[in-house]
Amino acid sequence: MLKKIVLIVGFVVLANLAGAMGYYFLRTPDMAPPSSIRVEMTEARVARGKYLFENVCDCDGCHSERDFTRFAGPVVHDGRGKGFIFPPEFGLPGTVTAPNITPDIETGIGYWTDGEKIRAIREGIDREGRALFPFMPYPYYRQMSDEDVQSLVAFMNTLRPVKSRWPKTILNFPVNFLIKGEPQPAKNVPSTDRGNKLRYGGYLVKMAGCAICHSPMKNGELIESKRFAGGQVLRLPFASVVSANITPDPDTGIGKWTEQQFLDKFYQYRDYVEKGPPRVGPENFTLMPWLGLSQLPPEDLSAIYAFLKSQPAVYNSVEKRPEMTKTE
Ligand code: HEC
Ligand code: HEC
Structure with missing residues (x-):
């Protein structure tokens, strides 16, 4: 009798697990179509975007070539935005690449629309509709204001195109499925009052x-x-x-x-x-x-x-x- 119960419980657990896996396997991440916006390239925007990219958000930290023989790993100027592959010592669940985000047409994101760039940054969806690994801090950037994300894109559009091809991120099971729950549309985000x-x-x-x-x-x-x-x-x-x-x-x-x-x-x-x-x-x-x-x-x-x-x-x-x- 006990054996039978154990068997039934075991079966139910397995069935649930299979159900959950099926769900994650089949589900597509929550996503909205990219906006059709074309970011206006004003001088103020590019300056604010540069400040966010290089200083506040440290996009450089992951996406740029850095000289780790020097204190705090300064960015190698000509490799800004060219991408980086995280070494295994970092302990990430798979082979993770921070891609080339320069405007290079072949190896970067030069052919992405501004709306697609904004969606990737704030919502974690790439051009093909794939969920990005949230090590890219999009769950935080989701609250980036419309004005700031447009400034970022304006600056990124001015980056020197760098030719550099990287392998795509490959995540281990089950992380590759679980991350599909992470992306969320950002909608409109007003600017935060700097007086507060x-x-x-x-x-x-x-x-x-x-x-x-x-x-x-x-x-x-x-x-x-x-x-x-x-x-x-x-x-x-x-x-x-x-x-x-x-x-x-x-x-x-x-x-x-x-x-x-x-x-x-x-x-x-x-x-x-x-x-x-x-x-x-x-x-x-x-x-x-x-x-x-x-x-x-x-x-x-x-x-x-x-x-x-x-x-x-x-x-x-x-x-x-x-x-x-x-x-x-
Ligand atoms: C990429 C990882 C990383 C990020 C992002 C980061 N820190 Fe740090 N921080 C560290 C590490 C590691 C140390 C300890 C080593 C050192 O002091 O350099 C540190 C040290 C510090 C210290 C020195 C504390 C002490 O007791 O000496 C301060 C202050 C600090 N961080 C504030 C911040 C603030 C504020 C932010 C966000 C604006 C931030 N950090 C973002 C990794 C980070
Ligand atoms: C902690 C590291 C980290 C930081 C900081 C970071 N990223 Fe990323 N980013 C990544 C990784 C890793 C990926 C790829 C994830 C994947 O392939 O699933 C990525 C993907 C992207 C993509 C999609 C590119 C493509 O080809 O699919 C864009 C665009 C992007 N990041 C822009 C930015 C911007 C702009 C900032 C700063 C506001 C930033 N990232 C900060 C790690 C980071």
């Missing part, structure tokens, strides 16, 4: 993906109770670094930092941008986008500071370079 410091700070933090690196993850999901508490290990083949606690906890976070100290910490790296950053070793290796973020004007950094200070304090003591301490 907390809200604008929150918007910048979202666009910059601070939480993505500064929160520990479990099964690819951010641990909500530890948002901004640091402790995520970021790896490249030659070194690794652990993200810092940036909650207002006084002992393990930035609770004791004054606004001026916070700004100074970022501005300390301006020198590196002007003169070129020093050589890097495992002892000073970082993936924190200090170079790009050091260019933020004081009002934007101050809004980010205000927002972070408004978040819950989480006690979490982080050692940024545990491998170094062990060998000392």
